[in-house]
Amino acid sequence: MVASLTIFHICQGMNMRVVTCFKAVVPILGLLGFMSAYAGVTRDQDSEPEYVPTGKGWGEYRGPGNHGAAKGAGKPVSSSNGINYHGGPVMLGTTNVYYIWYGDWSGNSATTILPALAGSIGGSPYYNINTTYYDGSNKKISNSVALAGQAYDTTASLGKALSDANVQTIVTNTISSGALPKDPNGVYFVLTTADVNETSGFCTQYCGWHTHTAFQGVEIKYSFVGNPDRCPSSCAIQTTASPNNNVGADGMASIIAHELEEAVTDPVFNGWYDRRGYENADKCAWKFGTTYTTSNGAKANMNMGGLDYMIQQNWVNAGGGYCAVAY
Ligand SMILES: [Zn+2]
Numbered sequence: 001m002v003a004s005l006t007i008f009h010i011c012q013g014m015n016m017r018v019v020t021c022f023k024a025v026v027p028i029l030g031l032l033g034f035m036s037a038y039a040g041v042t043r044d045q046d047s048e049p050e051y052v053p054t055g056k057g058w059g060e061y062r063g064p065g066n067h068g069a070a071k072g073a074g075k076p077v078s079s080s081n082g083i084n085y086h087g088g089p090v091m092l093g094t095t096n097v098y099y100i101w102y103g104d105w106s107g108n109s110a111t112t113i114l115p116a117l118a119g120s121i122g123g124s125p126y127y128n129i130n131t132t133y134y135d136g137s138n139k140k141i142s143n144s145v146a147l148a149g150q151a152y153d154t155t156a157s158l159g160k161a162l163s164d165a166n167v168q169t170i171v172t173n174t175i176s177s178g179a180l181p182k183d184p185n186g187v188y189f190v191l192t193t194a195d196v197n198e199t200s201g202f203c204t205q206y207c208g209w210h211t212h213t214a215f216q217g218v219e220i221k222y223s224f225v226g227n228p229d230r231c232p233s234s235c236a237i238q239t240t241a242s243p244n245n246n247v248g249a250d251g252m253a254s255i256i257a258h259e260l261e262e263a264v265t266d267p268v269f270n271g272w273y274d275r276r277g278y279e280n281a282d283k284c285a286w287k288f289g290t291t292y293t294t295s296n297g298a299k300a301n302m303n304m305g306g307l308d309y310m311i312q313q314n315w316v317n318a319g320g321g322y323c324a325v326a327y
Contacts, residue, residue: 059277103193120305
């Protein structure tokens with residue numbers, strides 16, 4: 001039973017398709033229910049120890065008064081919206097998205113779909129949700145994103161079984177080589193082809209993650225986003241038809257949005273997250289709201305820059321807090 005509860009806990013925050021978690025585990029839990037499974041974790045009490053984000057969609061227990069990675073964090077400030085501010089930075093102004101295409105992406109329409117996403121998500125009603133988040137000086141996140149650069153590692157230089165450390169090296173190598181600038185306002189996405197695995201848990205524990213590292217005097221924010229074509233039943237909400245006729249890329253669009261909105265609101269893990277260590281997008285993972293049918297028969301829930309997408313909801317830090325596709 002303990003094992004079942006643990007699995008449920010992990011699955012709750014994971015950026016994975018719910019079917020993987022809930023179909024397998026919820027029936028085991030049955031009427032025990034969510035709250036009892038979370039005894040001591042989800043109850044909203046100030047005396048309760050907090051979990052801190054890992055960037056992979058689930059929190060880690062750091063114990064009372066010790067917030068681990070949340071270096072410099074003060075006592076969390078409740079927003080009364082189900083997510084708390086922990087005193088650290090958020091990403092202000094225009095956020096620059098950088099794509100690092102890892103593996104042989106030739107002939108894959110992802111290379112047009114995903115740049116279009118990065119070029120149109122800024123200014124959208126969807127991304128405007130992030131403007132409900134602010135820093136300790138009450139400066140709000142901007143509804144502004146730019147696709148600032150793309151780089152290519154077509155030979156998969158570090159192989160096709162990547163560790164977390166490898167992903168970081170891919171990013172820092174790309175900066176060191178001059179292929180992309182060293183940008184404190186950037187979020188670097190390592191986008192892998194379907195033949196590439198990330199061995200710390202891609203397809204089994206997460207579909208993407210974000211983190212940060214100090215590199216040559218700059219705090220670099222970066223993210224791994226795997227191709228759901230490797231495991232559509234785990235990482236794509238639609239496994240046959242998809243809005244842009246590319247199940248992998250359409251799945252990646254939602255994962256990129258998830259990691260981007262977490263990176264801007266919790267770039268170094270002492271920004272915004274809840275008592276379970278769930279960041280804004282974790283709280284709405286695999287929730288899409290109202291959908292419509294596109295001309296090819298797929299489902300979508302938003303249009304940005306002329307393309308339809310099926311992108312998960314994000315947590316609105318206002319009005320008591322709720323998942324939405326627009327604000
Ligand atoms: Zn997440």
